[in-house]
Amino acid sequence: MYDWIKKARAMIAKDGWAVLVTVTSAKGSVPRAAGTKMLVGLKTVDGTIGGGALEHMAIQQARLMGKAGKENSKDIDVPLGPKTRQCCGGHVMLHLERLDDARMKERQADPDERKPLFLFGAGHVGRAIIARMEGLPFRITW
Structure with missing residues (x-):
C-alpha cells in the first residue's frame, strides 16, 4: 500500500505544499489502474501514474496548482490518444488535491x-x- 500521507507531510515540510494526483477512473487500455496515486512537490515527484505524456501533463498541472495556491482540488479528463501523444487508446480521470498544513489538519478532522x-x-x-x-x-x- 502506498503510504502517501507520510510522504506528503515531508514534501509539505520542505516546499510548503504538495499535490496528490489520483487516478479516479481508468477505462480501456491505460498505464495504471484507478486508485493509483502520485505526489508532486516543487522539485520532487513520488510515485507514478504510468509515465509518458499523461504523467508529464499531470506533474505540470500539479505544480501550477501548488504554486498558485488558489484552488484545493480539480478533476482532469484525459482521453489517451494522438492529441495527448499517449496512444494507449483508453480514458483516464485524474483528481488533483493541493495539500498544505491546514488542509492536512482538515482531512484529519473530517469525519x-x-x-x-x-x-x-x-x-x-x-x-x-x-x-x-x-x-x-x-x-x-x-
Whole structure:
C-alpha cells in the first residue's frame, strides 16, 4: 500500500505544499489502474501514474496548482490518444488535491464519510480485492 500521507507531510515540510494526483477512473487500455496515486512537490515527484505524456501533463498541472495556491482540488479528463501523444487508446480521470498544513489538519478532522465495505475471507482473492480497493472511497474491514 502506498503510504502517501507520510510522504506528503515531508514534501509539505520542505516546499510548503504538495499535490496528490489520483487516478479516479481508468477505462480501456491505460498505464495504471484507478486508485493509483502520485505526489508532486516543487522539485520532487513520488510515485507514478504510468509515465509518458499523461504523467508529464499531470506533474505540470500539479505544480501550477501548488504554486498558485488558489484552488484545493480539480478533476482532469484525459482521453489517451494522438492529441495527448499517449496512444494507449483508453480514458483516464485524474483528481488533483493541493495539500498544505491546514488542509492536512482538515482531512484529519473530517469525519470518515467513506462507505463501509466488509470483506470476508483472507485468501488470495480477498488480498487481490483489497489491493484493487486502495484509494477508493471505502472504509474497509477485512
